[in-house]
Amino acid sequence: MRKFISLLVVLVLGAGLLAYFGKNRPTRVSAGQTQSVSSRPELEYLKAANRAAPPKDPQLLFLLMGAYANANQQLEGAEFLSARLNEFGPRLSDPQKALYLSAIGLLRAQHASSVSLLHRIGYVKDTVAMLDDFHLGKLALADGDQIKARDYLRQSGYKSFEKPIVLTTPFSEDTLSGHAFASRRIAEIIPGRVYGLSGFEFTEYYFVVSDDRRELIGIDAGTRADSAKTAYEALRGYAPNLPELTTIFVTHSHWDHIGGQAYFRGLNPKPRFYARSNYKEEIDGELDAPGSIAKHFFGERFNVDDVRSFKPDATIDRPTELKIGGTRIELIPVHGGETHDAMFIHLPDLGVLFVGDFIMPYLGAPFAVEGDFQGLLDAIDIVVQKNPRYMLHGHEPLTRNFSSPAMLGQLKTNLSWLRDQVLTAIRRGDTRAAIHQANLIPPGLLNGRADALLPYLILREHVIDRLYHQNVGYWQADLEGLDHLGDSDRAELLVDYLGLSEKRLVTAAEKMAADGKYELAASLLEASAARFGRTETIAKAEQLVYLKLMEKYQNTDPFKYILYSAKIGEQTPAMTTSK
Numbered sequence: 001m002r003k004f005i006s007l008l009v010v011l012v013l014g015a016g017l018l019a020y021f022g023k024n025r026p027t028r029v030s031a032g033q034t035q036s037v038s039s040r041p042e043l044e045y046l047k048a049a050n051r052a053a054p055p056k057d058p059q060l061l062f063l064l065m066g067a068y069a070n071a072n073q074q075l076e077g078a079e080f081l082s083a084r085l086n087e088f089g090p091r092l093s094d095p096q097k098a099l100y101l102s103a104i105g106l107l108r109a110q111h112a113s114s115v116s117l118l119h120r121i122g123y124v125k126d127t128v129a130m131l132d133d134f135h136l137g138k139l140a141l142a143d144g145d146q147i148k149a150r151d152y153l154r155q156s157g158y159k160s161f162e163k164p165i166v167l168t169t170p171f172s173e174d175t176l177s178g179h180a181f182a183s184r185r186i187a188e189i190i191p192g193r194v195y196g197l198s199g200f201e202f203t204e205y206y207f208v209v210s211d212d213r214r215e216l217i218g219i220d221a222g223t224r225a226d227s228a229k230t231a232y233e234a235l236r237g238y239a240p241n242l243p244e245l246t247t248i249f250v251t252h253s254h255w256d257h258i259g260g261q262a263y264f265r266g267l268n269p270k271p272r273f274y275a276r277s278n279y280k281e282e283i284d285g286e287l288d289a290p291g292s293i294a295k296h297f298f299g300e301r302f303n304v305d306d307v308r309s310f311k312p313d314a315t316i317d318r319p320t321e322l323k324i325g326g327t328r329i330e331l332i333p334v335h336g337g338e339t340h341d342a343m344f345i346h347l348p349d350l351g352v353l354f355v356g357d358f359i360m361p362y363l364g365a366p367f368a369v370e371g372d373f374q375g376l377l378d379a380i381d382i383v384v385q386k387n388p389r390y391m392l393h394g395h396e397p398l399t400r401n402f403s404s405p406a407m408l409g410q411l412k413t414n415l416s417w418l419r420d421q422v423l424t425a426i427r428r429g430d431t432r433a434a435i436h437q438a439n440l441i442p443p444g445l446l447n448g449r450a451d452a453l454l455p456y457l458i459l460r461e462h463v464i465d466r467l468y469h470q471n472v473g474y475w476q477a478d479l480e481g482l483d484h485l486g487d488s489d490r491a492e493l494l495v496d497y498l499g500l501s502e503k504r505l506v507t508a509a510e511k512m513a514a515d516g517k518y519e520l521a522a523s524l525l526e527a528s529a530a531r532f533g534r535t536e537t538i539a540k541a542e543q544l545v546y547l548k549l550m551e552k553y554q555n556t557d558p559f560k561y562i563l564y565s566a567k568i569g570e571q572t573p574a575m576t577t578s579k
C-alpha cells in the first residue's frame with residue numbers, strides 16, 4: 001500500500017509541476033522544438049545510458065525522468081520512455097515494466113494503473129517516506145483536519161504545502177548548521193565493531209572498537225565542535241558500553257574533517273590525533289580560498305580557527321603499520337583526487353578501508369586550488385589491490401555511489417579515456433563549453449558495469465572543469481579572458497544599447513526558465529540586478545530560477561545545490577526517518 005501511495009504522490013507532485021509551468025505557456029510541439037541538446041549534456045548522457053539497455057539500476061531511469069521534468073520536456077520524456085518500453089518490452093521483468101510505466105505516468109501526469117515502483121534503494125526509501133508524509137498531510141488538509149495536517153507536514157520536513165519544485169533529495173540546508181547529505185542515522189557497519197554516523201553535519205563520523213574492546217578509534221573529527229559533540233553523544237547514547245576514545249585518524253586535513261577537533265580535544269582522556277606530515281600545507285592552502293563560501297557549506301556556527309589551530313600528535317609520511325588495542329591498522333599515505341595529504345586507514349582483519357574524500361567528484365574543493373587526477377587513478381589502484389569488503393568514505397553519497405573496488409577498476413579506464421579526450425580538445429583549442437557539450441561517453445561504458453554509469457556521470461563534469469583549469473592559462477583559445485567585462489557591462493549592453501526595460505528582461509528570463517534554460521536565465525537576472533537592483537520583480541524571478549536549479553542538481557551535484565540554495569536563502573529541512 002505504501003508503495004502505491006508513494007507512486008500516487010510522485011504522480012500528484014508531477015502533475016502539480018506540470019500545472020505550475022503549464023500556465024501562460026503555449027502548447028509546445030515537440031517536432032518543431034529545437035531544444036538545444038547541447039545545454040543539457042547530463043540529460044543526453046542519461047538518454048544514452050537508458051537507450052543502451054533496460055536499466056539494471058532504477059536510479060538511472062528515475063534520474064532521466066527527473067531531468068526531463070526539470071527541463072520542462074515532459075512530452076519528449078514520455079515519448080522517449082514509451083519507445084524504450086516498446087523496444088525492450090519482451091526482455092523486461094515485471095518490476096522493470098512497472099518502473100517504465102510509472103515514469104511515463106509521471107511525465108504524462110496521468111495515473112498509471114496499479115503499478116508498484118521497483119525496489120528502491122538507499123535514499124530513495126527516505127524520499128518515499130517523506131513524500132508519504134507530505135501527501136498524507138495534504139489529504140488531511142483537504143479533510144479539514146489542520147492538526148493532523150500540521151503533524152504530517154512536520155514529519156515530512158517541509159515547512160509549507162506550497163512548493164513549485166519537486167524535491168526528492170536526501171540533502172538538507174540550514175543557515176546555522178549548513179548542509180547535510182543524508183538524514184541522521186547510526187549504522188553498525190560491522191555489528192559491535194564499526195559504527196558509521198551520517199547526517200549529523202556535513203561529514204561522516206566513524207568509530208571502531210578495538211579487538212580487545214578496550215579502545216575506541218575515531219576516523220575524522222567532523223566540521224564543527226557543536227556537531228561533533230552531538231554526534232559523539234548520540235553514539236554514546238546508542239551504544240552506552242563503548243570503551244573510551246583513545247585515537248583519531250584524520251583522512252585529510254580539510255575544513256570538514258578537522259573542524260570539530262576542539263570538542264574531541266576537550267575529552268578526558270584526550271584522544272591522540274594522527275594526520276599526514278604535510279597537513280599544514282593543506283590547511284594553509286584552504287585558508288587562502290574564499291572564506292565567504294564556507295558558511296554556506298558548514299553553517300554559520302562553523303569556526304575557521306578550529307581548522308587553523310589543528311595540530312596532530314603524530315604525523316605519517318610513509319606506509320605505517322600499528323596496533324591499537326590488538327587491532328592491526330595500516331596507514332597508507334596517498335595523493336588521491338582531492339588533497340595531497342590524504343591517508344587511507346586500512347583494517348585488514350575487518351576488511352574495512354576508510355578512504356576519506358579521495359574520489360570526491362569535484363577533484364578537490366571547486367573553489368580552491370587543488371585536485372590531482374593522476375593521484376585519483378593511483379589511489380584507485382591501491383583500493384583495487386586492498387579489495388576491502390567495506391569502503392567507507394568521508395561523505396554519505398560517496399559511500400553509496402563508490403562502493404565497489406571492482407567497479408572503480410573499470411571506472412579508472414573510463415576516466416583515463418576522458419582525460420585523453422579533454423587534453424586533446426584543449427590542444428585543439430576547444431572551449432570548455434564545447435567539451436561539456438560533446439557529451440563524452442567512453443567506449444564500452446554503456447554496455448559495461450551498470451554500477452559505473454552513475455559514478456561516471458557524477459565525475460565527468462568536474463573532471464573536465466578541473467583538467468581544463470589546470471591545463472589552460474588565463475587566456476583561452478577563443479580569446480575568453482582577454483577582457484574583464486562584468487554584470488554591469490552586460491546591463492549596459494542590454495539596457496542602454498538594446499533599450500530593454502526591466503520588465504522585458506524579466507519576461508525573457510521567465511521564458512528561458514520555461515524552456516528549462518535556468519543557468520542562462522540566472523545570468524540574465526544577475527545582469528538585470530546590476531542595473532535595477534534586486535527589485536521585487538527580479539527577486540521573484542530569481543526565486544523561481546534558483547529553485548529550479550536546486551531541483552535540477554538535487555541528486556547529482558550537492559555543491560551546486562548548496563550554492564543555489566544560498567543564493568536565494570532557501571533552506572531544505574532534514575527528513576526524519578523515525579518511521
Ligand SMILES: [Zn+2]
Pocket residue numbers: 203254256257357394395
Ligand atoms: Zn570532506
